[in-house]
Amino acid sequence: MTETCPFCEIIGGRAPATIVRDWPDALALVPLRPVVDGHALVVPKVHVTDFVVDPIVSAATMCRAAELAGDYPAGSMNLITSRGRAATQSVFHLHLHLVPRTEGDGLSLPWYSGRH
Numbered sequence: 001m002t003e004t005c006p007f008c009e010i011i012g013g014r015a016p017a018t019i020v021r022d023w024p025d026a027l028a029l030v031p032l033r034p035v036v037d038g039h040a041l042v043v044p045k046v047h048v049t050d051f052v053v054d055p056i057v058s059a060a061t062m063c064r065a066a067e068l069a070g071d072y073p074a075g076s077m078n079l080i081t082s083r084g085r086a087a088t089q090s091v092f093h094l095h096l097h098l099v100p101r102t103e104g105d106g107l108s109l110p111w112y113s114g115r116h
Helices: 006-011 055-069
Strands: 019-022 026-029 040-044 076-080 096-101
Touching (some): 006 040, 019 055, 026 055, 055 076, 055 096
Antiparallel strands (some): 026 040, 076 096
């Protein structure tokens, strides 16, 4: 049995989502469990499993994420994507996390040790 892709379901109008921006080639939406206010996902409308599968789609999706990031107030932000379970990918449809950051927000990246 093939697993249903939650992002394809949203893109196809078969599942609900809070849409932040809708472009011809991508969607920006609020994740089910945002880690901070303003956390958004940018996903291509075509199904590709990760950023290596189709570099053109990956680049176009990155452009959309950069556009959206420009709408946020000036400040710090992470742009994160993953490839494979070992790299924390849990949904196998390319998606970019835009995560606004502030000093002392308590979020840490998995490879951040806290050392300076």
